[in-house]
Amino acid sequence: MSDGREIIVQALVETASRYGFRGVRATNFYREWPETICLLNLQKSSWGPQFYMNAAVWFTRLGKERRPKEYNCHIRWRVNSQMEDEQSKAFTLALNLEHPLPDDQRLSLIKDGVDAYGFRLLSRCDSEEAALRVADECEPQVMAALAARSQEKAD
Secondary structure: OOOOHHHHHHHHHHHHHHOOOEEEOOOEEEEEOOOEEEEEEEEEOOOOOEEEEEEEEEEHHHOOOOOOOHHHOOEEEEHHHHOOHHHHHHHHHHOEOOOOOOHHHHHHHHHHHHHHHHHHHHHOOOOHHHHHHHHHHOOOOOEEOHHHHHHHHHO
């Protein structure tokens, strides 16, 4: 077995390209549309060799960021928050490098999770309206910034 981090990055790179996302420093994967910038972020835990996957959407009309940070985005969710309990548990263990897993199993679990609940959901967020629709479908695990919601009501 490897140390695991390169398996996580491999899963992201292989899955991101199918959805038109491009990696920046192997921790952030972006896709730009005229109204939105979508991001999948790999976050390392401060407490050990665990990682988290965060998905986020930036509304270009509300700020001129080209590469927004995940925590500043208008819509955000943890990838595993959309999964059923058993899949979420398996995905979380695959991202925990202290948990022993064969490389092929770790790769498969991560690819399946980021495909369905990361990149696929983000690829539907090609406009503000579509992104807010995804946020509504995924409530309550999705955080939508008040600025995004108040803009929706104004329109």
